Amino acid sequence: MNDKLYKALLFIAAMVMPVVCGGVVYALATDAYAAFEHFGFLKFLTSSEWSYTEGAEQYGALPFITGTLMTTALALLFCIPFSLPVALFVGEYFKGTRIAAILSTVTDLLAGIPSIIYGLWGFYTLRPLIMALNISPQGSGVLTASLVLAIMIVPYAASLSAEFIKMVPNELKEGAYSLGATHAEVIRKVVFPVAGSGIFSSYILAIGRALGETMTVTMLIGNTNNIPESITSTGNSMASIIANQFGEADDLRLSSLIAIGLVLFLITALINMIGKIMIKRARIA
Amino acid sequence: MTCALAAMLASCGGGASKENGREPQELSGAGATFPLPFYNVVFEKFGQVNSDFVAYGGIGSGGGVRNLRDKIVDFAASDAFLSDKEMAEIKNPVIHVPTCMGAVVLAYNLEGVEKLNLSGDVIADIFAGEIKMWNDARLAALNPDVTLPAEAIIPVFRSDGSGTTFVFTDYLTKVSPMWKEKFGAGKSVNFPSGQAAKGNPGVAGIIAQTKNSIGYVGSEYAFAQKIPYARIANQRGELVEPTAASISAAASGEIPTDTRCSITNSDAEGAYPISTFTWIVIYKEQCYSDRSKEQAQATLDLLHYILSDEAQGITSEVHYAPLPAKAKELSKQNLKQVTYEGVAVLQ
Amino acid sequence: MNKTNTQHRLAKDRLMLWGVCLFATLTAVPLFAILGEVLLRGYDQLSWSFFTEPTPTAYKVMKAIEAGQSIPGGIANGIVGTVLMLSMASLVAIPAGILCGAFLAENSKNRFAQIVSYLTDLLQGTPSVIIGIVTYIWVVVPMRGYSAIAGSVALFVMMLPLIIRSTEETLKILPASLKEAGLALGGNRARVMLKVQLPAAFGGIFTGVLLAISRVIGETAPLMFTALGCSFIRWSIDKPISAVPLLIWEFFNDPNLQELIWGASLFLLLFVLTLNLLSKYLAKKWNQ
Numbered sequence: 001m002n003d004k005l006y007k008a009l010l011f012i013a014a015m016v017m018p019v020v021c022g023g024v025v026y027a028l029a030t031d032a033y034a035a036f037e038h039f040g041f042l043k044f045l046t047s048s049e050w051s052y053t054e055g056a057e058q059y060g061a062l063p064f065i066t067g068t069l070m071t072t073a074l075a076l077l078f079c080i081p082f083s084l085p086v087a088l089f090v091g092e093y094f095k096g097t098r099i100a101a102i103l104s105t106v107t108d109l110l111a112g113i114p115s116i117i118y119g120l121w122g123f124y125t126l127r128p129l130i131m132a133l134n135i136s137p138q139g140s141g142v143l144t145a146s147l148v149l150a151i152m153i154v155p156y157a158a159s160l161s162a163e164f165i166k167m168v169p170n171e172l173k174e175g176a177y178s179l180g181a182t183h184a185e186v187i188r189k190v191v192f193p194v195a196g197s198g199i200f201s202s203y204i205l206a207i208g209r210a211l212g213e214t215m216t217v218t219m220l221i222g223n224t225n226n227i228p229e230s231i232t233s234t235g236n237s238m239a240s241i242i243a244n245q246f247g248e249a250d251d252l253r254l255s256s257l258i259a260i261g262l263v264l265f266l267i268t269a270l271i272n273m274i275g276k277i278m279i280k281r282a283r284i285a
Numbered sequence: 286m287t288c289a290l291a292a293m294l295a296s297c298g299g300g301a302s303k304e305n306g307r308e309p310q311e312l313s314g315a316g317a318t319f320p321l322p323f324y325n326v327v328f329e330k331f332g333q334v335n336s337d338f339v340a341y342g343g344i345g346s347g348g349g350v351r352n353l354r355d356k357i358v359d360f361a362a363s364d365a366f367l368s369d370k371e372m373a374e375i376k377n378p379v380i381h382v383p384t385c386m387g388a389v390v391l392a393y394n395l396e397g398v399e400k401l402n403l404s405g406d407v408i409a410d411i412f413a414g415e416i417k418m419w420n421d422a423r424l425a426a427l428n429p430d431v432t433l434p435a436e437a438i439i440p441v442f443r444s445d446g447s448g449t450t451f452v453f454t455d456y457l458t459k460v461s462p463m464w465k466e467k468f469g470a471g472k473s474v475n476f477p478s479g480q481a482a483k484g485n486p487g488v489a490g491i492i493a494q495t496k497n498s499i500g501y502v503g504s505e506y507a508f509a510q511k512i513p514y515a516r517i518a519n520q521r522g523e524l525v526e527p528t529a530a531s532i533s534a535a536a537s538g539e540i541p542t543d544t545r546c547s548i549t550n551s552d553a554e555g556a557y558p559i560s561t562f563t564w565i566v567i568y569k570e571q572c573y574s575d576r577s578k579e580q581a582q583a584t585l586d587l588l589h590y591i592l593s594d595e596a597q598g599i600t601s602e603v604h605y606a607p608l609p610a611k612a613k614e615l616s617k618q619n620l621k622q623v624t625y626e627g628v629a630v631l632q
Numbered sequence: 633m634n635k636t637n638t639q640h641r642l643a644k645d646r647l648m649l650w651g652v653c654l655f656a657t658l659t660a661v662p663l664f665a666i667l668g669e670v671l672l673r674g675y676d677q678l679s680w681s682f683f684t685e686p687t688p689t690a691y692k693v694m695k696a697i698e699a700g701q702s703i704p705g706g707i708a709n710g711i712v713g714t715v716l717m718l719s720m721a722s723l724v725a726i727p728a729g730i731l732c733g734a735f736l737a738e739n740s741k742n743r744f745a746q747i748v749s750y751l752t753d754l755l756q757g758t759p760s761v762i763i764g765i766v767t768y769i770w771v772v773v774p775m776r777g778y779s780a781i782a783g784s785v786a787l788f789v790m791m792l793p794l795i796i797r798s799t800e801e802t803l804k805i806l807p808a809s810l811k812e813a814g815l816a817l818g819g820n821r822a823r824v825m826l827k828v829q830l831p832a833a834f835g836g837i838f839t840g841v842l843l844a845i846s847r848v849i850g851e852t853a854p855l856m857f858t859a860l861g862c863s864f865i866r867w868s869i870d871k872p873i874s875a876v877p878l879l880i881w882e883f884f885n886d887p888n889l890q891e892l893i894w895g896a897s898l899f900l901l902l903f904v905l906t907l908n909l910l911s912k913y914l915a916k917k918w919n920q
Contacts, residue, residue, distance in 0.1 A: 006822030013731030085655035114850020182645035212759020248347035272757035325691035490887035
């Protein structure tokens, strides 16, 4: 094979990426257009009515945007107290030891479990617990979905944070130790400030994962089309309303679901882009 | 054109033809989960007659009708007949063939409560979120012999578009002006509170798993899961259980020629008020996509088999009710209008 | 005064250590809880017929339940679908991903390569449910029907960025001297890539492929809108087809089929975790 042919082949393979991504955006945008045109872009995003009564169809994405934001925010909140200790355990306290390797294997495996199995576990184990504790009568809801979502994003936040914690130069830490600081103080005064932006960006990427998680949320959130009144209420996320209704919707409803898909795509793309840029900066610094 | 070609190919490919003069076909249909167990048996038995094969996907009535409109199935199954608007949207004329009758039951999960009586307006208020507690005075009045708990009611409903939802809300619309005004009837309705699940079995599953819940499901799903269900007061004020007899009683009235009719809230004696026909819907002109004439014939053979006494006899075994004679008669007449490239398929 | 202060600080230090250990250990709990539950409830559902028979019809299940028998059938239709769609997806995604990864590794400074690299990240972060919608629009609508092909396209789109990334990263960490030596010996770039670089990077690329497969094999949402599901075994690529995760979703929605749910989950979970551990082990071995 000569060099020219080789280069052309690689180039063609690389062209797959722009073609696929362009195709994604094009497909979503053209099919979402009808909904945006019919309701108006802003109105679609801010209307909380999702009603399929024949002749008076009204589709608004607000309940699902709210549902997504609530589950994601709660999942993040529940994830921090676990992912941060894991990151410190692996990246600082027991850096390079066998036990750290075991723990990071465990978190890697957590990341590997399919989301439908997380959903099953949430439904058959966590949901009865929520009902037994009288937290919510029906067991399903935003809270239940968020708890399982939190477990799912711990590995993403933890492994990346650990990487940044590992990279904190030893000289800095030793300087603090020689001044008599305890390990806890070194972590607070040296490790966190130095690795902070990296840790922060790893949480941004974890948010990116939580936003689009579908099956777990569909199985646990209760699937009602209203804005959740509280964290124990049932609702729907952007991903779960698509999972629930895409198979049977047509016309305006189909277009509205695709429009929700487009919005979700844009939000996750934005979040991921911010995360990646921050990580690049943190790595250079 | 493609159809003609396909038909030619099919006829050329002949060989050992069976008694009714056609090759075994693979038919595909999709739709309602409500009559699924009935269809499972009937399709299997039909397959034994001529080695035809019927693939059926229980994806909900809403999905079935969409698939028919997209012309990717031979038939759709739905517990809700197509509305005039849907008929207009689907463009080509369709024929409704009722296949059996069934009941939508109000299944509940209440510790220690084995008998529960309900009336239409109370059901409407429960699902509208107006009656919130099990020990509500109106529920207590209907159930003088039962101690109902002081717990919140959890309504369970469908997350997917469903003929069962249509039948249920169609009933509520007839018995409750409040329901008619606020929610109306449809395959999907915005229930204000509670929890949703996918398909009839999904709803049954959630009810079985959730204390103090109540939901509407096709009767056989409550039977199979051994979930108790309520007796419901009909228009005459009789408290009726869903049985083959009480469902049949609901269909004793007039049936229009195209069989599209709702039999909820029947005023007949002993009628179970949330009864329904369930339909298979096909195109009147069977030449579409790349279907062969033999496929069209097989589709009609299937429908005739379902209308036969043999198939209707199976209904009670799976907790459905057989069709009244009039519905069968009308359907056989309607099937004569089915054409392939404009020529009647049945001579 | 000073002494109590020091004690206080040391106590805080210890508290922090114990807190970190406690919460880090707690994180491992869900893995074992999930594994344990699926194992305990699923192991006695596994049998030979579980892997050779398709899912039973609703009618057969109801009759079995009424008669108090265990329900018949298995998940063979799902296994067939998963194998079929995954093979088709891999067949395209692996070569395309490796070539694209090679392009990125060779031209990292090039502007076009940077765009491709950014798009790879974008696609990798895209929620799988959106891949499902898009594949529906691309394939299901024009083909007028759900099919195994549509399912494989969805899986292909999800595998692609994973394979590109692992190939690129593995090629980049190869010593530059390897490539230079190859070129010095008179090989052209294609030969050096094919005969020197790719073989040297084989371990890393192979692990990447294993991880990509383990990542997409449990995907459910995109297959719901593309492969749809099918209750019997079939190998046709232009018809609806089932998959193991799709079956789990069906079982989840049907209480009558609950007896099958844990066996199917156990099978899927063990498969995914084994692939994960295997790739980790191989990565370690090849790195040495």
